[in-house]
Amino acid sequence: KDFYFEEEPDEIASLFRDQSAHPSLKRADVGPVITTQYGGKCSNIYTEWSQRDLERNEQVKFCRQYIVFHDDSSVVFSSPSGNCTEIKGELLSRDSPSGDMKAVVRQCSIKGEEKQFLEIWQKNTKVKSLNLTALKKHGKVYEDDQFGCLVWSHSETHLLYVAEKKRPKAESFFKSPESSSPSYEDEALKAEETVKGEEFVYYEDWGETLVNKSTPVLCVLDIEGSNVSVLEGIPDEVSPGQAFWAPGDTGVVFVGWWSSLFYVDLTSGKCDQLSDSSAVSSPRLSPDLCRIVYLECGVYGPHQQCNRLCMYDWYTKKTSVIVDVVKRPREDGFTGLYSTILSPLCWSIDSQRVLISCPQKSRQDLLVVDISAGTVTSLTSKSDVGSWSLLTIHRDLMVVCCSSPNCPPSLRLAFLPERGSEKEVCWVVLEESPIQPDISWQILTFTPPPEQDNSQYPGLDFEALLLKPKETKDGEKLPLIVTPHGGPHSVITADWLLSSAVFCKMGFAVLLVNYRGSTGYGQDSILSLPGNAGSQDVKDVQFAVESVLKQGGFDKHRVAIVGGSHGGFLACHLIGQYPGFYRVCVARNPVINLSTMLGSTDIPDWCVVEAGYDYGTDVMLDAVAVGKMLDKSPLRYAPQVKTPVLLTLGEDDRRVPPKQGIEYYRSLKARQVPVRLLWYQGNNHSLSAVDAESDGFMNIALWIIQHFGLA
Numbered sequence: 001k002d003f004y005f006e007e008e009p010d011e012i013a014s015l016f017r018d019q020s021a022h023p024s025l026k027r028a029d030v031g032p033v034i035t036t037q038y039g040g041k042c043s044n045i046y047t048e049w050s051q052r053d054l055e056r057n058e059q060v061k062f063c064r065q066y067i068v069f070h071d072d073s074s075v076v077f078s079s080p081s082g083n084c085t086e087i088k089g090e091l092l093s094r095d096s097p098s099g100d101m102k103a104v105v106r107q108c109s110i111k112g113e114e115k116q117f118l119e120i121w122q123k124n125t126k127v128k129s130l131n132l133t134a135l136k137k138h139g140k141v142y143e144d145d146q147f148g149c150l151v152w153s154h155s156e157t158h159l160l161y162v163a164e165k166k167r168p169k170a171e172s173f174f175k176s177p178e179s180s181s182p183s184y185e186d187e188a189l190k191a192e193e194t195v196k197g198e199e200f201v202y203y204e205d206w207g208e209t210l211v212n213k214s215t216p217v218l219c220v221l222d223i224e225g226s227n228v229s230v231l232e233g234i235p236d237e238v239s240p241g242q243a244f245w246a247p248g249d250t251g252v253v254f255v256g257w258w259s260s261l262f263y264v265d266l267t268s269g270k271c272d273q274l275s276d277s278s279a280v281s282s283p284r285l286s287p288d289l290c291r292i293v294y295l296e297c298g299v300y301g302p303h304q305q306c307n308r309l310c311m312y313d314w315y316t317k318k319t320s321v322i323v324d325v326v327k328r329p330r331e332d333g334f335t336g337l338y339s340t341i342l343s344p345l346c347w348s349i350d351s352q353r354v355l356i357s358c359p360q361k362s363r364q365d366l367l368v369v370d371i372s373a374g375t376v377t378s379l380t381s382k383s384d385v386g387s388w389s390l391l392t393i394h395r396d397l398m399v400v401c402c403s404s405p406n407c408p409p410s411l412r413l414a415f416l417p418e419r420g421s422e423k424e425v426c427w428v429v430l431e432e433s434p435i436q437p438d439i440s441w442q443i444l445t446f447t448p449p450p451e452q453d454n455s456q457y458p459g460l461d462f463e464a465l466l467l468k469p470k471e472t473k474d475g476e477k478l479p480l481i482v483t484p485h486g487g488p489h490s491v492i493t494a495d496w497l498l499s500s501a502v503f504c505k506m507g508f509a510v511l512l513v514n515y516r517g518s519t520g521y522g523q524d525s526i527l528s529l530p531g532n533a534g535s536q537d538v539k540d541v542q543f544a545v546e547s548v549l550k551q552g553g554f555d556k557h558r559v560a561i562v563g564g565s566h567g568g569f570l571a572c573h574l575i576g577q578y579p580g581f582y583r584v585c586v587a588r589n590p591v592i593n594l595s596t597m598l599g600s601t602d603i604p605d606w607c608v609v610e611a612g613y614d615y616g617t618d619v620m621l622d623a624v625a626v627g628k629m630l631d632k633s634p635l636r637y638a639p640q641v642k643t644p645v646l647l648t649l650g651e652d653d654r655r656v657p658p659k660q661g662i663e664y665y666r667s668l669k670a671r672q673v674p675v676r677l678l679w680y681q682g683n684n685h686s687l688s689a690v691d692a693e694s695d696g697f698m699n700i701a702l703w704i705i706q707h708f709g710l711a
């Protein structure tokens, strides 16, 4: 078949539609062991998936269950146990530890008003449905990964969750008395305290993806008494989240931002700090209820650094570091811990090992940490699959999601082998996904030339993923789309990547560059970039592109640069620093001018740190520093740009506000550089709403085809 860039837009849209139908795995839970009358054991596996529905313009969430027969160390037989069911309105849901009950926080619209309910299900009945909105004990429930949780007490009598603190009802000084009392029968509302003069008070929130989340509080439902209470004793300056019940249900352990692990005792209301004041996340209690592991890194400096895995012993109250920060990749291949979230269940049944899925260079591997020895063993480093994500581990049954650039997500499971035999895992595929035979992929390693070596952090290599159509016509040179990731401290691992796969099916090669500064390559690589953003990262991308072009088989006159956020910063830098090299450019919510972004973003520290300065909350930059920030920004190179630019901007982006893209748009327009701007209303930084993503893809594809002269 000829390549799709020779085809009509409708055919490209149809290709995108087909590939966007591959669902992604979001969650898996292993149910209790059931022993059959013949002595066999089986467990139910509950899975949640999400899939784009282009017709309805939404991500639909659905579940599917599987039955797995096993002998506690190997899977004997497994099969789906029914079809998929769509899940509507569930913000959070959790089975009780025994598996007998299920709790759901549901949002639904009643007579046009959004309400939140907390439901308890048992057997085939909804035994309780509490209207949290009407109770008015708190504001909306937090359902995000940063703060949110829904946790059963060990006794299964109470539920713990996080919600916005209740605010007193504010009303005008000039509201007449008769209009201030509600006309309808709502006792809770009538009794509500009102304050005057607070109507226009500004409440700062937690920013991008956490908009309107301002003051989280821990809430407890006493199921029997249907009573919700807000936990007291937590200092006002601490914002709690990621909470769970302490052993014996004596209190609650939580992450409190300013960042630390805390314990609040339910009887005394006393709140104790359990860890040092560093950025703590994902505390997880061991099955024997004796230890808590958690991830930790420094509060200041670059976002997304190499983490430590720490452990707090509940009984000795001692904290230890199990896995420390890794500066350079180790001989055995381990490069450090870069996950931001541990799987909700991550312990082996004997409470001796912890499982973590984590970027290791350009792959995502499944690692086993032995807490006594502090050793890290990869279960997957030798596999052909590019990315392994742990969904859960329960009684040593691991449920994982696997994918590769040529294979959409599939569901596998296996028992964790005994200590010392970790390499002998025997994976069983529960839900296969169709391998895409027309896509080939490889990981390339680059050593920067001596003049581009970093004198403070010498000898750092970097990598890129190269996707190519498997079949090419004889002598045909492939047009190339280059994509540096954002962050800059993030990484593109060898997962299923929708737009890259579609581009590849259209006949483009795609180069995804993990320049120095990416996560997954050791802390030194991360630290090598701040202060050198806009030069070291730009040169790495250019070096990778030129090296790939030298391999032959690529059309050096048809190279596109496409990036988002810091990747957009790099795209705009590259077209300014290498004028004419790139035939076409696309930038999603790009960082254009660090000095103006500083005052408008939700991460001002990021601007300061990446520009090479130390950040403190009371930082006051002088004119020289602000000038340096401009110097390091793509806007500085706008006068050199010749390449046509497509900008895709999210109106509600709090991370890189769209005014950044507008600054570039105006600058290019003034210089008669072809520029087109797509403005996505109701979208934030990721532009991930189904219509924004699909429209963005089509516009990007057509913009590239047009400017490659292939239309």
Ligand SMILES: CC(=O)N[C@@H](C)C(=O)N[C@@H](C)C(=O)O
Residues within 6 Å of the ligand: 303, 485, 486, 487, 488, 490, 564, 565, 566, 567, 591, 603, 606, 655, 656, 685, 686
């Ligand atoms: C830390 C951070 O959010 N940086 C942004 C400027 C950024 O580059 N974000 C990346 C991860 C993105 O792709 O959105």
